[in-house]
Amino acid sequence: MRFGFTEDQQRFRAHVREALRSPEVRAAAAEATGADGVEPDARPLYRLLGRLGLLAVHWPAEYGGSGRPPTDAAIVAEELVRAGVPDTFHVNTVQIVGQFLLMAGTEEQKLRYLPAMARGESFASVLYTEPDAASDLGALRAVARPEGxxxxxxxxxxxxxxxxxxxxxxxxxRTTPGAGKYQGISLFLVDMTDPGVTVSVIPGIGDEHFHRVDLDAVPVPGGDLIGPRDGGWPLLNEALAVERTGLDYHLKAERWFGTALDALLDEGPDAAHEEHLERIGRWHGALTTDHVLCWEVLTGLADGRVDQLAAAVAKYHSSELAQSVAAWAVGVPTPRQRADRTPEALVLDSAHREAPGLTLSAGTSEVMLQIVTAAFDSLGQEEH
Incomplete structure (x- = not known):
């Protein structure tokens, strides 16, 4: 287990931090940040980050990256959030879909799609969850029928x-319906601009909008099948473990905690906040622990180890922590700060609306606990 960073990582972090402090990046990040249920288009910001070479630093150069270690990609992710960059495009496009292509895509697929993602010129999303299926991907009903x-x-x-x-x-x-709950599933890259794709907003309270995507006989070339036909389930399991580092949830918790502290400090040196001191200490300790858990998963991935148990623990702890921090932090701004709509009050109001979904995305907390329980049950059986 690691508790610090190498000199090279510290130098790299300083370089990233300096690039993100430029007036151009700060202005673009402010324009891309949603509030009051309005979700702006963050693509101009990401095109700028792509020109700076900050989106996919760990990808090989032939795919648009800089060939740096995977842990440096986590350093970039940390600094993006700390600089106020909305992270969803980065998480979905680079950390999930792009990483999945690196793991399971053909050479032709990687060369066709990854460089544009690294430049901030192409963006991707995940189309897994279906109505009434919750987090059970084995219950999906979408069908891919062969045609030519x-x-x-x-x-x-x-x-x-x-x-x-x-x-x-x-x-x-499903490419082979009826083959079994976890059999006959395949993975595809779908062109979201196709006329058969209809995207609609699902009403919600967050500043980022959830969407419903209806696919009506959308054509997908055979070259956009990822991995083997009917071999999607093992790939999904591995991809979800890679996705569940917990870092993105940790960074939200860290930002919301820091924003709450700023709101307390804005009350002035004479303000008394004794009622918050114990809670602040506990949150700080929990965040420190959470960071170690996340980096334990990240360093394992950098060494080629996909540990589903460690990933489930990190995802569970970080998402539950972020939700709890948000519930506490929303009560920190005073009535005056709320009425004046200070930056801190706006961030924490948004956090309170976003936080409930964190324990659902990338696998619910209940699913994470099931993974942990199954791992310990298996360990117990081996000991006997």
Missing amino acids: DGYRITGTKVFSLKTRFVDLGLCAA
């Missing part, structure tokens, strides 16, 4: 973010 050298996908997906802005969807569909 390709397929046509029909089905409905829900709860994806930024979907009205993206070019590609990583879609799970």
Whole structure:
């Protein structure tokens, strides 16, 4: 387990931090930040970050990256959030879909799609969850029917973010219906601009909007099948473990905690906040622990280890912590700060509306606990 960073990582972090402090980046980040239920288009900001070479630093150079270690990508992710950059495009496009292509895509697919993602010129989302299926991907009903050298996908997906802005969807569909709950599933890259794709907003309270995606016989070339036909379930399991580092949830919790502290400090040196001191100490300790858990998963991935148990623990702890921090922090701004709509009050109001979904995305807390329980049950059986 690691508790610090190397000199090279510290130098790299300083370089990233300096680039993100430029007036151009700060202005673009402010324009891309949603508030009061309004979700702006963050793509201009990401095109700027792409020109700075900050989106996919760990990808090989032939795919648009800088060939740096995977842990440096986590350093970038940390500094993006700390600089006020909305992170959903980065999480979905680079950390999830792009990483999935690196893991399971063909060389032709990588060369065709990854460089544009690294430049901030192409964006992607995940199309897994379906109505009434919750987090059980084995219950999906979308069907990909063979047609010529390709397929046509029909089905409905829900709860994806930024979907009205993206070019590609990583879609799970059944290529062999009736083969079994976790058999006969394949993964595809879907062109989200196709006329058969309809994207609509799901009403909600967050500043980022969830979407419903209806796929009506959407054509997908055979070259956009990711991995083997009917071999999607093992890939999904591995991809979800890679996705569940917990870092993105930790960074939200860290930002909301820091914003709450700023709101307390804005009351002036004479303000008394003894009622918050114990809670502040506990949150600080929990955040420190959470950061270690996340980096334990990240360093394992950098060494080629996909530990589903460690990932489930990190995802559970970080998402539950972020939700709890948000519930506490929303009560920190005073009535005056709320009435004046200070920046701190706006951030924490948004956090309170976003936080309930964190324990659902990338697998619910209940699913994470099931993974942990199954791992310990298996360990107990081996000991006997």
